[in-house]
Amino acid sequence: MIGLVVVSHSALLARGVAELAGQMAPDVRIEPSGGDGSGGLGTDFLDVGRAIGAADSGDGVVVLFDLGSARMVAEMAAEEHAGEVAVVDAPLVEGAVAAAVAAQGGAALAAVAEAATTGAAPAGAAPGGDGPSGVPAATAVTAEVLLTNDVGLHARPAALLVRALTGLDAEVVVRLGERSADARSVMALMALGAVGGRRVAVEATGADAAEAVRRVEELAARGFDD
Amino acid sequence: MGCTAADVADALRAAARVVAEHRDELVRLDREIGDGDHGENLNRGFAALVSKLDENVPASPGGVLRLAATTLISTVGGAAGPLYGTAFLRAATSVGDAAELDAEAVAGALSAALEGVVARGKAEVGDKTMVDALTPAVVAARAAASGGVRDVLTAAAEAAEMGAESTVPLVARKGRASYLGERSAGHLDPGARSTSLLLRTFAGGAG
Numbered sequence: 001m002i003g004l005v006v007v008s009h010s011a012l013l014a015r016g017v018a019e020l021a022g023q024m025a026p027d028v029r030i031e032p033s034g035g036d037g038s039g040g041l042g043t044d045f046l047d048v049g050r051a052i053g054a055a056d057s058g059d060g061v062v063v064l065f066d067l068g069s070a071r072m073v074a075e076m077a078a079e080e081h082a083g084e085v086a087v088v089d090a091p092l093v094e095g096a097v098a099a100a101v102a103a104q105g106g107a108a109l110a111a112v113a114e115a116a117t118t119g120a121a122p123a124g125a126a127p128g129g130d131g132p133s134g135v136p137a138a139t140a141v142t143a144e145v146l147l148t149n150d151v152g153l154h155a156r157p158a159a160l161l162v163r164a165l166t167g168l169d170a171e172v173v174v175r176l177g178e179r180s181a182d183a184r185s186v187m188a189l190m191a192l193g194a195v196g197g198r199r200v201a202v203e204a205t206g207a208d209a210a211e212a213v214r215r216v217e218e219l220a221a222r223g224f225d226d
Numbered sequence: 227m228g229c230t231a232a233d234v235a236d237a238l239r240a241a242a243r244v245v246a247e248h249r250d251e252l253v254r255l256d257r258e259i260g261d262g263d264h265g266e267n268l269n270r271g272f273a274a275l276v277s278k279l280d281e282n283v284p285a286s287p288g289g290v291l292r293l294a295a296t297t298l299i300s301t302v303g304g305a306a307g308p309l310y311g312t313a314f315l316r317a318a319t320s321v322g323d324a325a326e327l328d329a330e331a332v333a334g335a336l337s338a339a340l341e342g343v344v345a346r347g348k349a350e351v352g353d354k355t356m357v358d359a360l361t362p363a364v365v366a367a368r369a370a371a372s373g374g375v376r377d378v379l380t381a382a383a384e385a386a387e388m389g390a391e392s393t394v395p396l397v398a399r400k401g402r403a404s405y406l407g408e409r410s411a412g413h414l415d416p417g418a419r420s421t422s423l424l425l426r427t428f429a430g431g432a433g
């Protein structure tokens with residue numbers, strides 16, 4: 001499984017982002033590296049190296065950073081590390097969450113890095129696989145789904161939904177009234193504001209469209225395990 | 227006359243003294259268009275380097291440069307840590323394990339240092355960074371490489387000083403100062419200033 005490192009000038013921020021991303025990805029190693037090593041703002045080359053080592057389970061590590069100089073420190077530390085490391089220029093919070101969800105779903109290094117930069121889990125990122133396969137079928141599979149849990153498509157349920165679809169060759173859109181969200185993006189799903197008791201429309205295209213809709217229905221029927 | 231490991235170590239000790247003397251000036255420059263830590267960052271790093279040199283001076287000039295690189299990378303922090311660290315690392319690689327450096331080797335080391343800084347920070351001339359001081363320094367050093375080591379370093383120092391001054395009217399496009407946009411104009415870039423101080427020290431004249 002791919003690990004994540006969050007490099008920030010602020011220790012507090014690095015820890016906070018790691019905490020937030022970890023909520024969506026219980027099995028992913030997410031290591032914060034923040035501060036100058038002596039309690040001040042800054043970055044610490046040796047600590048970033050430590051974090052990369054701790055995050056790497058052998059499959060590789062994606063590193064996110066806050067300001068430009070943190071990128072340079074991260075790139076130097078990445079060069080020192082024996083394993084594969086991708087330092088990605090992505091929005092820190094959204095990128096970390098999206099990368100964590102993709103990693104939890106078993107995506108490979110390039111796919112997790114891609115998820116960080118686009119803020120969405122990559123389509124068809126099969127566990128350890130290499131991206132989309134097959135041509136999407138023309139016809140869409142749709143279903144109406146009742147959200148029976150209290151919070152609806154809030155953080156954890158949204159992450160579960162994204163994760164359930166990881167590995168499928170399907171484009172899935174979730175609609176609430178006029179609004180719609182790409183089901184690969186936790187943030188987009190949360191932004192729908194689909195609270196408990198609401199009905200959402202699920203629309204999937206692609207080779208695995210039927211399976212995608214089935215998985216969403218099943219999740220919703222279980223109340224997202226809330 | 228060539229430049230030995232002991233000469234390089236002495237130059238770095240002198241640099242540490244100059245950085246300490248100019249610490250407040252660099253802090254003030256960085257406060258104007260950054261976060262005010264540049265003088266502190268460099269002072270911490272060079273002080274750490276002096277302690278390492280007090281323990282042991284590596285046998286070759288390249289070894290001393292490599293020690294400077296690893297020490298600065300892990301102690302300076304900020305943008306200057308990876309940038310100066312990469313500069314010294316590339317310089318070390320470029321001189322190999324020669325026991326003495328001649329003028330050509332010193333000019334080559336400065337070129338390699340510049341390439342390292344550009345590879346790491348992706349800044350171009352005119353972006354208001356240390357690259358604005360180091361680039362003309364390398365051009366001048368290469369032109370002076372038929373002379374002695376001192377000629378090369380003196381030419382580099384003079385060009386770096388002019389290059390640093392040239393950053394005053396510029397609008398920053400890299401580093402923290404770039405967040406200020408137009409408001410970064412009218413200030414000397416702290417990293418360009420520290421680069422010119424270091425080169426002047428290496429040339430043998432105090433900053």
Ligand SMILES: Nc1ncnc2c1ncn2[C@@H]1O[C@H](COP(=O)(O)OP(=O)(O)OP(=O)(O)O)[C@@H](O)[C@H]1O
Nearest residue numbers: 069264304305306347349355356400401416417418
């Ligand atoms: N991308 C870059 N390329 C070249 N030089 C750069 C770059 N970014 C910053 N610099 C140089 O670094 C100097 C600032 O160094 P300093 O040690 O103060 O780091 P900093 O910007 O405060 O880092 P941090 O943001 O981590 O605190 C600038 O004056 C500039 O010359």
Ligand SMILES: [Mg+2]
Nearest residue numbers: 260261263264
């Ligand atoms: Mg600074």
